[in-house]
Amino acid sequence: MSLAHHSDANAALVDLIKPLATRPGFVSTLLPEVHVVSMHSYVASSPQIYEPSLMIIAQGGKLASLGSRTLDYGAGHYLVQALSVPFMCETFATPQAPLFGVSVAIDRVMLGELVQAMGTTPDLIVEAQTPESMTSAVLDAPMRESVERLLRCLHDPLECQVMGQSRLREVLYAALRGPQAGVLRALVAQQSHFARVAASLAYLHSHYDEPLNVDILARQANMSASTFHEYFKRSTLLSPVxxxxxxxxxxxxxxxxxxxxxxxxxxxxxxxxxxxxxxxxxxxxxxxxxxxxxxxxxxxx
Structure with a gap:
């Protein structure tokens, strides 16, 4: 895709997001799994946490720091947040050039159904090491087109009611055909340590206000306390505590x-x-x- 075409495609996404972004920050849409986001000024690096999601940026930029890694996901890129991990986030936006994006929650049930339907693709490389919990990718044509269809659907309540879940499936399917397919597959691989850590995080997010310890969380992951602690830290870069x-x-x-x-x-x-x-x-x-x-x-x- 040429730079001019790339810029036009981003502008088309902005035009679809802008009417839905009724205030700065994250705004709900007709689909509970989808939020649009807009920012109109620079925000210095500050602690954040996202639920498992795909964050697509159409205009502006974000810089995420996780441990020793820095991820630059500006216009025409998307962030794959496979696990909810705390990270530092810097936002680049001005009143003249606001940030516009869309966040699509990763539904693990839907993701699992898609992975099962797709089977093992010939081009999939199974990695032995723990996948990165947060990665970025270029918004390729299939992904961009699926996001456009999803956003168009959000402007029409009837279409959203009838086709909304199908549009969400399309976006997840496009991500599963993209460069970060491995981490998304690992998220729903029943026996993978990564999926087990994800299950413990889901429990932790529902019960964070209760007394919790490593033994309780390890049981949610169906792992021994020592194995759980090792893989939890490898996946999130933090100990459970x-x-x-x-x-x-x-x-x-x-x-x-x-x-x-x-x-x-x-x-x-x-x-x-x-x-x-x-x-x-x-x-x-x-x-x-x-x-x-x-x-x-x-x-x-």
Missing amino acids: QYLKRLRLLKAQQMLVAEGLGVAQVAHRVGYQSTSQFSREYKRYFNRSPGEEGISLRIPA
Whole structure:
């Protein structure tokens, strides 16, 4: 594809996203699995966590840092977030050139059905090492066209009702034909350590406010505690205890910003017994106190 054609194709996506992006940040659509995102100013690198999803960027840019890796996913690229892992995210946007994108949740049941229907493709290379939990890829023509059809569907309630799930399947199918097919297949391979870690993360995200330990999470993954700890850290770059702490703090930030709750109330709701410990750990992670967060009402990146 020529640069001019590439630019035109991105502009077509922007035209479809813009009417749906009624405010900055992530905005719900007629399909619960799909959110459009827009930002109108630069956002410095800050901690984020995404649910398993495909994040397609049509305009603007994002820079993600995970451990020693840096992923640049600007216009014409998409991020494959196979596991929910905390990472640092920097957003590049201006009022004249806002960021526009669309987030498509990865439905593991739908993904599993597609993988089963596709079987083992001849061009699939099975990797022995643990897949990367977060990767980026160029938006090729099949992926771009499937995203366009999905976005068009969101403008028509009847089409969305009748064809919405089919459009989602198309996008996941296109991703399974793309360069990051391996990690998506690993996510639903029943016996893979990666899929088992994904199952434990799903449980952790539903029960993060409860007392949790490695043994409880290892049982969700059907693994021994020592094996689970090893593969969890290999997949997320964090120990289970570190992960739980960061997830609680990120959930707390969302509550402080979106719901305007008091610090003690938020600390309790995310599973902290001590408000002072919560405040110390919050300040260490975000470089500001939870009290300041509630006042600033920052827009999520």
